[in-house]
Amino acid sequence: MSDDVKTGSELDPPELEAADTRVGEPDSTTHAAGGAGAAATAVSGGEVVGQASLWSDAWVELRRSKLFLVSTFFILVLMVMAVFPGLFTGADPRSCSLGNSLLEPSAEHWFGTDIQGCDYYARTIYGARVSMLVGIFVSAAVVAVAILLGSLSGYYGGLVDSLITRVTDIWFAIPTILGAIIILSVFDQKGILQVSLVLILLGWPTLMRLMRSSVLSVKEMDYVQAARALGAGDRRIMRRHILPNAVAPVIVYGTITVGIAIVSEASLSFLGVGLQLPEISWGLMINEAQGRVRNDAFLLFFPAAFLSVAVFSFILLGDALRDALDPKSR
Amino acid sequence: MGRYLIRRLLQVIPVFIGATLILYFLVFAIPGDPIRALAGDRPIPEGTLNVLRDRYNLNDPFLVQYAKYVGGVFTGNFGESFRGREVSDIIAQRFPVTLRLGLLAFVIEAIFGLIAGVLAGLRKGSFIDNLVLVTTIAVVSIPLFVVGALAQYVVGVRLDLLPIAGIADGWQSYVMPAFVLASLSLAYIARLTRTSLSENLRADYVRTATAKGMPRSRVVGRHALRNSLIPVVTFLGVDLGNLLQGAIITEGIFNLPGIGGEVFRAVRGQEGPVVVGIVTIMVVVFIVANLVVDLLYAVLDPRIRYE
């Protein structure tokens, strides 16, 4: 083994409670003693108390969790907003008339208008599309890469592990915003695809390390040894025993990553190195608003509020998932 | 422990080379001739441009360029910007601003974060716990630049409490930017401390300490806290690198003349040497911070030393 399982350098804010499960003895809190597919029946004097498995237990817990319900509600609303913005507003965010520049919120323009005279409400609604797209795309890709590389690295160890870890360390050493600024300066076009790619490139190391350390813990568990003793091959062990159990913290953090990706995109757009006009992004809108905060504060508040709610929901969801998947917090 | 240290140091070298190589590549090997851009529309003979290119090693093959640069770095020579200033001068001038900002933010996040986290962790489920939980999530959700813009507006413009731009007002100018910069990490530290403490309070060794007849204050303050702070302290170590990054945004919003703002300006202006110079420093800080954290972790948790 080249590295110890957990090193302090694996933390990268805002990496929330997913990190907590890794610190300390390798008895990761999200691993059920019986494996994902394992069910335990309890017979007490003839009365069957019920079947239990990590994921089905988690689902029961989730359904009851207020955090989960609230966050899922917001996320669904935002997703609908992204796909069908027309449901929320009839106005066209791009039909602007300079004569209407910088109007205060009113009955006709709920959020007022921006400096070009575009309906601000419409722009805010349409802004959801970019954020959700980037957020979910980046997170999904990062999770996929992380699961693949992390399990290979954690399970096979040796040379494969050393190689993958070294590459990960290199990319991890590149600070996110800084790296993004530089990489994006290379591209001529800065569309959703480019920004997403950059975020994926800079974001996968954190999740990959998480997956790897998770796999390392699970690998040592008794049920894996038992499966191996029973003659199960590598692929089967990976698929049925290691993956379902190791993946829990990654799923939790993957949800939070959506929030992080949304913030990163907005930050980059704010700085002017991400999406450019005429794309509609909350980050861009806040950039424009910043200079005018004295007189037209509403320009700042609306996109800021939507942005915050979006990120908030995903982080909340991640928290809810983590609580549900943690057998110790029952 | 010594062997562990040496191993980690050796691992650092390929990482440093890899990261700086990638960044250097992006800045210099990508098409775009900065010399010509510098020349702009002025009709400067090609010969002169070539001399300039030579001076900045731009005619050399990429890897040679890189090697020369890294070699220079180790002797403190970060080259010259395309406008003729010594990059090391630029860095020396601007770094102290960022340093002050970063240190102040660090102190703020450590103190407030720990206090909030301990209070919440001790009284899990109580009002203060929920308060801390909700506020920290809220803060973490709001992007740094939004917090900055909002703070500027509310505290600076509306309430007129603190200066909102520049460093003209001495240490006061750093207060709001430092709080803004610290905000995200503060929230995270509070949550981390809270979780860590409440988990440790349920641990077996706490039960043993109580069974030994130790007063509650000692059980919590000595036994539990010592273990709980391990992840927090290691996070604080890593955060040094992150604060440096956050400085880019914060300096931009509050118009502070630090290296964060400078690197941003330089990328825009295609000032390759300046970008690379500052980036190298940031990567080094990042790597060193991670290294220190790893070592710190081994110091704090005796179980890790046996690797």
Place this chain on the structure above:
Amino acid sequence: MTATTPLASPPPSPTAHLLEVEDLHVEFRTRRGTVNAVNGVSYTLDERETLAILGESGSGKSVSAQAVMGIIDSPPGFVTSGSIRYRGTDLLTLPERDLEQVRGAKIAMIFQDALSALNPVFRVGWQLAEMYRVHTGTSKGEAREKAIELMDRVRIPSARERIDSYPHEFSGGMRQRVMIAMALALDPDIIIADEPTTALDVTVQAQIMQLLKDLQDESGLGLILITHDLGVVADVADRLAVMYAGKLVETAEVHELYRRPAHPYTKGLMASIPRTDQKGTRLSPIVGSPPSLMRIPPGCSFHPRCSYRRDNCKTDVPPLYPVGGGRASACHYAEEVMADGR
């Protein structure tokens, strides 16, 4: 640094037991319901006596011991009734500060898994010396010397060299000795050992039990041994109390119990031990599993698994019937069980 102050209590009567637990009830209030962990447990302990409390996981044996020490997490755990008298004083009525002086100094506890029970970030010597520094205000240097003495007493070799080691640097058996040393530090009257050997190898188990016995002979302390392992108990205990579903179902002197169990559960436990002369035949476990402590069966809590079951067992809760010779059994048909022998 607190020096021990005498407990403000009336002088104990000469016939008072060292420890007397009477009708203890402990429940845990959780989101999913109330767990009745201990339902009316009573026992006594005298000096130089070893009482073994036997039971499976979930029988409530550990919880009752934790109640004696006062270390139950509350919430969600609550002692709802009963008394725990140490030398005549009811510990349940003492304020926390007084309890802190009793714990460790008068009544000490040894836990099952020393690796998790010891603080991983403090050296072993520090944790041992802490007993002296905090309870009796001893200086650091003196406390350290005493810690080395303690380690010698529990037969840890090279004590002086190992005093600055961390818990994870010891083997399981040595770690358990450290736990025992910590418990012994202030010469307590009572030591409660909660499954002290469960996590250890068989040979090490024997050593640890022998150590406990020797220490008891040396100092005359009372020992409560909590275990699920019948084998460990036979050599060491004087009396046995068997627990099931939060209640005591049988108490007896140890050899009597082995010869003629008076309760179907005890009988079942005896029968389920694999014996060398059984080779080649099937094992005979007790059918079924212990009940969930949230849904304890009515009447006799063992009745669903009992081969002696009659109709009244489903409805009438059996008290601890005396069955002669200082023995007691919570079974309506105890004489029948006894008569059937092993």
